[in-house]
Amino acid sequence: MSAEIICVGTELLLGNIVNTNVQYLAQQLADLGIPHYYQSVVGDNPERLQQVIKVAQSRASILIFTGGLGPTPDDLTTETIANLFDTPLLERPEIVRDIAEKFAQRRRQMTPNNRKQALLPEGAEILPNPSGTAPGMIWQPKKDLTILTFPGVPSEMRRMWEETAVPYLKSQGWGEHxxxxxxxxxxxxxxxxxxxxxxxxxxxxxxxxxxxxxxxxxxxxxxxxxxxxxxxxxxxxxxxxxxxxxxxxxxxxxDEATLASVVGELLRDRGETLSVAESCTGGGLGAMLTEIPGSSAYFRGGVITYSNVVKTSLLGVSQEILAQLGAVSEPVAQQMALGVKEKLDSSWSLSITGIAGPEGGSAYKPVGLVYIGLAAPDDSVEIFEYRFGEARDRATIRYISACHALDRLRRKLLSDS
Amino acid sequence: MSAEIICVGTELLLGNIVNTNVQYLAQQLADLGIPHYYQSVVGDNPERLQQVIKVAQSRASILIFTGGLGPTPDDLTTETIANLFDTPLLERPEIVRDIAEKFAQRRRQMTPNNRKQALLPEGAEILPNPSGTAPGMIWQPKKDLTILTFPGVPSEMRRMWEETAVPYLKSQGWGEHxxxxxxxxxxxxxxxxxxxxxxxxxxxxxxxxxxxxxxxxxxxxxxxxxxxxxxxxxxxxxxxxxxxxxxxxxxxxxDEATLASVVGELLRDRGETLSVAESCTGGGLGAMLTEIPGSSAYFRGGVITYSNVVKTSLLGVSQEILAQLGAVSEPVAQQMALGVKEKLDSSWSLSITGIAGPEGGSAYKPVGLVYIGLAAPDDSVEIFEYRFGEARDRATIRYISACHALDRLRRKLLSDS
Structure with a gap:
């Protein structure tokens, strides 16, 4: 008894997207203790998909499909599976109703091709999709073979997996070992x-x-x-x-802990607050902090000072220092941290100013040079200089800058307690 | 004539890593015009790997392997392939020399298990690995079947692909179509x-x-x-x-165009600027805008007003309105947009206030209710109400809120020109 994951989508064969679905499902199978020895990817092509299913059903008893459940003509997963097992498709009125309701909620017109998504093989159970219009199915087309289908949209697939597939698989005795x-x-x-x-x-x-x-x-x-x-x-x-x-x-x-969630817990425990002043990260640090539900308990907000004028007008950064030393400098990081802390009246503040590239570097200030300021409740400020290197790309430099800022505050709060 | 990608590694079956190698190779095959219909993943297990190869060679004429070339006992790709085609492995002295040199350079001792990496099937050509110790091979074990093997480390695999595999495949006539x-x-x-x-x-x-x-x-x-x-x-x-x-x-x-890059180009062409006031997105809109290199030409910055106090103190949002109507309301979106536009002295501004969930919703203001404000150079403000639905998760609501805000400005700029 083992499971096999079959991902359907020409976009995967063309390399247009990274297959994060298969990683998620692989982890989930491991969590349930379901053996899993093969993964297959195939395009939106019925003959080739049938061939993959034939091979897979000879070596696995649970086949998990992602992709190809949409409303367009190249979404063929459901009908290809039904054809392979000589089973007619039946329109499910409850799915039609559900799709119509979702279109109404979003104030959009349901088009005739959406009815295609209401067709499931006779005998298959609906695997509801609470967040999208493409439901999946749970179907045993023959003895010792169970088929589960999911859409390719990761957030929909994950929710359907957690809310319906996991309880179903547990009811079948999985998850005991x-x-x-x-x-x-x-x-x-x-x-x-x-x-x-x-x-x-x-x-x-x-x-x-x-x-x-x-x-x-x-x-x-x-x-x-x-x-x-x-x-x-x-x-x-x-x-x-x-x-x-x-x-x-x-x-x-x-597990679910992130730098932002750990910092958040520490601040919440101390009853303290945080604000941020961001230059090269442009809001990414604030976005990371507010990913955490309930972060409004400790995160007051911030200022994105992407232009020098705003550094001065909103945070009181000295025009002279900006002119003499440039925006990417220790004193600017310091003034940004103190400025936002005062303006937003928070216990702590973090500031980031740096060169994310690819342009804007020089011999003296190369791409990847980043200053992080950390202002404490007593208005003392620590400045940290990083040189992330010109080889790293813009997205990486921005991401790790925000992470390091959170990490500095994390270490400070931990050693301070 | 088509290619099939076979990725070998138990870590892929456990979901420990995302398979970025297969996306890279898929793109590369498309660039060379090599048809590619299937991808397979299998663990470090010789029987199962043999089974995958048998299926693959029946439908493809080029098999591309990644993973399983390392020095440890669970690295079995080369010997499994050789066994399947009844071909003995031969130690290649040039590989042994190359590995020894690399260990000397890194001032490390070569261990006996590294010699395993010098074994290739009789008749196979070496596919050199300039940056690591695991070389691959190019081998035609029979007519109309070519095998290429690569290590699983992405940077090594990519360099070997570009430096040796691409010239080889072009010499075989690929890349013309x-x-x-x-x-x-x-x-x-x-x-x-x-x-x-x-x-x-x-x-x-x-x-x-x-x-x-x-x-x-x-x-x-x-x-x-x-x-x-x-x-x-x-x-x-x-x-x-x-x-x-x-x-x-x-x-x-x-292709590379995004809502943020398109908005950026439109603003740049008009010589206009933008600022943002973000509540529920917490900086995500600013982060999206500043993903684009050179965005400082038109993006002035923004204010993350995650707490009501900051909405009032930094943007002048009326305390009475906050108290009467709440932060997630049309007038607050309007005052946020006007406030940030004035403070940051920009041509345009966008504001976002909403309930990202999972907590904080009510019957009257459900999770997913979002107001977007768009202030124009003449200080007129348009407000857009969205109801993204309680079914969507926090991350999705935040992401699509920022996208819709950019889209509103994009449409305005396009119809305004």
Whole structure:
């Protein structure tokens, strides 16, 4: 008994998009303890899709499809599956009603081709799509074969997976022997440096510990196989604790924790507030902070000072200093931090000014030079200089600048308490 | 004649990493005009890998492997391929020398397991790896079947692809007929509505036209097969132009164009500037605008008014109105837009105030209710009310709010010119 993931979409074959759906589903299958040995990608072509399904059903008993459920003629997943199992498609009135309602809510006209999305093979159950118009299905076309279909839009697919597919799979007995993982997140340490500190943990059998690195952030996945989540957590906990102790302040948090959520919790616990002044990140730091629901409890807001005039008019940054030292300089970062803290009357503030590139660098101030200012409740300001290097692209420099700003505040709050 | 990509690695089955290699290779194959209909992922398991290769060689004549070339016992790609074609592995002295040199350069000791990487099937050519220790191979184990192998490390794989695989494939006659695509982007129209407007285009053979939808945005991919990029573009151009005309203002731009880049170009052409006042998006609109290099030419900055106090103190929003009507209301959106326009002295301004959820909604003001304000150079303000629905998650509501704000300004600038 194993599952196979089949992603349908010519855009995947043309390399137009990264297949994040398959990664999500792979993690979810691991969480449920469902073995999963193959993934296939095929275009919007019925013959080739049928061929993939034939191979897949010979080696797996659960086939999970993403993509090809839309209203257009090249969305062929449902009818191709139905044809392969010689089953007629039936229009489901409840789906037609649901689609009509969603169009009405969004004040748009339902077009005739949307009715196509209401067709499911006879005997298939509807897998409801609360956020979109393309429902999926759960269908057993024959003994020992279950088919689940999802649209390709990631947010719709994920919600349908969580709300309907997971309960269904659990009702079928999956999730009893589970693989449960905790993802430990670190900031401010490289993958190889962390790996050499914790090398002995990579030999463990249950839980296992495996590293991986992404854009500045390093993660360790601690995975246990057990009868229940509770027993898995018991296996994981002591190992996670040891890893956390070894990493010290470089450890950020586990699973859903982000630099922004950890900073938010620390501020909330202290009853303190934060404001931001952003230049090269242009609002990205504020966006990161406000990703967290309830962040209005501690985040007061900020100022995006993308032009020098605004640095002066809104935050009182000295025109002389801007003229003499330029916007990307230590004193400007300092004045931005103090200015926004005062204007927005917050306990703490962060400022960022830098050169995100690709243009605007010089020998003296290369692309990737970033100053971060951190103003404390007593109006003392610390300035941190980063040189992220000209090889990094604009998006990466902006992203890691905002992360480092949050990390500086995180470390300060932790060592301050 | 077509290619198939086979990615080997248990980490892909566990969902530990996103498979960016396959997207890169897919794009590269399209650029070379090599048809590519299937992608497969399989773990570090020789039996299952053999099974995948058997299926793949029955439908493709070029098999491209990534992963499983490393020195550890679970790196099995090369020997599994050799076994399947009953060919012995031979140690290549030039690879051993190359690995030894690289270890010496890095001042590390070469370990015995690295010699494993010097084994290639008899008759296979070395596909050199300039940046790592795992070389790949180019091998024709039988007539009409070519195998190329690459390590899984993206930077190594890409360099090997560009430096050796592309010249090799061109020497085999590929790259003469290329597939070239243009991606047309739309906003403000649903996938099904657009599809029914342009349905006749889906019948075209060269170029082909295919739709796909992502998070609020709808795209049409126009792909031509031709001898050269120039002739492909000649085929695409008239079709793209017709599609653009049919879509009217719903057409945003092609390829790299985004709502933010299009708005930026329009503002730059007019010599006008923009500022933003953000509540529920928390900086996301500013971040979108400043993703564009050179955006400082027209984007002055903004204010993130995440708390009501800041709406009043920085933007002069009336305390009475906040108390009576709440922050998520038409007059507040209006005062935010006017306030930031005046403070930052810009030609135009955009404001966003809404309920991103998951908390904070009520029967009267549900999650997903968003007001967007657009202030024009003459200080007239238009307000747009959106009800994105409680079904959408916080991240989506925030993202599409920022997109709709940009879209409103885009339409205004286009119809104003």
């Amino acid at each position: 589970i693989i449960y993982s905790r993802l430990l997140k670190f900031w401010g340490i490289g993958e190889s440096a962390l790996a050499s500190k914790v090398a002995s943990f990579f030999e463990l059998q249950n839980p296992t510990v495996a590293p991986y690195a992404m854009e500045g952030s390093v993660k360790l996945r601690v995975s246990a196989r057990a009868d229940s989540e509770v027993s898995a957590i018991q296996l994981i906990k002591p190992v996670a604790k040891q890893l956390q102790e070894i990493a010290g302040l470089d450890y950020v948090g586990a | 290329i597939i070239y695509s243009r991606l047309l982007k739309f906003w403000g129209i649903g996938e099904s509505a657009l599809a029914s407007k342009v349905a006749s285009f889906f019948e075209l053979q060269n170029p082909t036209v295919a739709p796909y939808a992502m998070e609020g945005s709808v795209k049409l991919r126009v792909s031509a097969r031709a001898d050269s990029e120039v002739s492909a573009i000649q085929l695409i151009k008239p079709v793209a132009k017709q599609l653009q005309e049919i879509a009217g203002l719903d057409y945003v731009g092609a």
